[in-house]
Amino acid sequence: MFTKTLILTRLFKENRNAANAGPMRNYMKGHFPFLGIKSPLRKELEKQFFKETGLLHEPFNKELIEELWNKQEREYQYTALTYMEKSLRKLQKSDLPFMEWLITTKSWWDTVDTIAPKPVGKIAEYFPEVINETIDGWAMHENMWLRRAAILFQLKYKEKTNESLLYQYIRKNAESKEFFIQKAIGWALREYSKTNSASVKEFIEGHKLAPLSVREGSKYLK
Template sequence: MKKSGNNLLPYVEGIRHKFAGHRSSSNAAPMKKYMRDQFEFFGIKSVLRRELSKEYIKFVGLPSRNELEKTIIQLWNQPERELQYFAMELLAASKKMWEPTDMKWIEKLVTTKSWWDTVDFLASNAAGPWFRKFPEKKSEITSRWNASENFWLQRMSILFQLKYKAETDTKILRSYILPLMESKEFFIRKAIGWALREYAKTDPKFVSKLVKELPLSPLSKKEAMKGIERIRRREEAL
């Protein structure tokens, strides 16, 4: 696939044109405000955006392996947030093409234009599946994230197992919570609670014990206990 005159790959130009055809300034303004004015928006609501994305991938297909990284990076560099969302969905849809070196550039997506909307998707829908495919890379990379000074990478280290359920490595989960549990950063405290709340669906005893043992922040503890309380209410209703 050759570059176009404006240096965008035709694949990127195509989805950009498709999204631009559904631009809505009346939607874009509140969407931008919701994201604290950090990003521009076409103003396409999520349901329609997903429909447009599926239509495009169905019609055009996925990029070739040789152009996958460049395509996603170009999408990420576009000003409109919807194109970052499309880039993430494209990445997840391309998992059969993933290679052992891909996390080097996937990590750049985490640390560029970072906010909870992209970081959380990348944690559970990119990093999580990628480490399942390349488990030998998990410890080295996630331990580096956990020790990073970038709190978005720290958040990734807590959340990448979010969808692992019974396959969750509880030793890793606990060991990554320990150095971060006194963090003052809201997004870290929230991530710890969210990870424990989610794992409580699989092993409530482990989560309950951990919450009692560790001096978690009130926010982390509150979020974690939501999972325990939900299970308790369900059992009482039986």
Template sequence: MWYIDIFEQLEELRNPARAVQMEAYMRNQFSFLGISAAPRKAVYQKLFRQASKDDIVDFHFVEACFSRLEREFHYAGVDYLLAIQSNLSQEHLPKVKECIMKKSWWDTVDGLDGVVGCLVQRYPELKNTMIDWSLEDNIWIRRVAIDHQLLFKERTDTDLLGKIIKNNLNNTEFFINKAIGWSLRDYSKTDPQWVAKFIEENRASMSPLSIREGSKYL
């Protein structure tokens, strides 16, 4: 198992005092080793870049990451998928979906937005899957459906974005309404007129949070 050394190096960087702070920030939902992002990523960045060049896709590694207790291992799994996303095919989307649903919270879920978005860009037929995801019971799957086009800019499929958001209007879930606001705010940097029109047409069904976030740059 090529990744054992990664796990050992992360364990060696354990910082109990910092772990307490990180756990508190995440509302004590997860245990932490206490490693900040830069030294954590320094442990595996070169290996992940090489894996991408070698056309490797190792979901056993990702599963091993999420099987560990501390959150830094989960971050490593997400960072791996981001690093090798160009090697993924549409057949891998169910595996990515499993990752979204494992020990879910905004930090890992939002990290996987880019992985899903990359797949949808390469395989446009997955747009229908995103519409399906936008109707799922799992709020994290729906959140990724809403936000998977973040940073797409002029490549954004506004018909798809509009349909997905409308499937999640009249919602009381904070993480859904926040995601709606973020998706609109991000796209407003590219097409503020479209976002302003969408908000005006759907204002009665949108949460104040979504409107506030979506209108930030208008």
């Protein structure tokens, strides 16, 4: 596995761009250093990496993701996310604790907002018992990013959304002053309004939500 990550490291270092790195770091509020590889080029390099290593034809590899997560520059975490997105059908119930580790490590919206609706969402779809066993606990967890993940894990469920569960998690977090929680509530409501606008409209009108949540959640409502 070390050899495989060396391939990606070589590709990334050959294409690093100091002029881009500063603005990219600033966009993320200075939380993470960057190599300065913008998304279109990074995606091309990722394609080359996956082709050279054959990773996508092998079993799901958490060790690879952990190696990339532990690297300093943020582009490595983005490649880990790409790898997970391309491996959703391989996920098992036993992978959920690992997803929790990823959510709570090097946490920021750019990683959490992919992990929650994609790998976590898929695991909960394949193994719905994890909702009661684990995700319910996230909804009121002291870690704000786990609360955000609980609110967002059904983001792509559309007509399969468990409406009562979504609203339950939102009610539990409705009084939060955290920007990222208020934003998540609005985002979840906005997405679900594409499937059931009447229900979302009724929920927003019947509950006291932060103005940010209302504004985001009402975007597609008449």
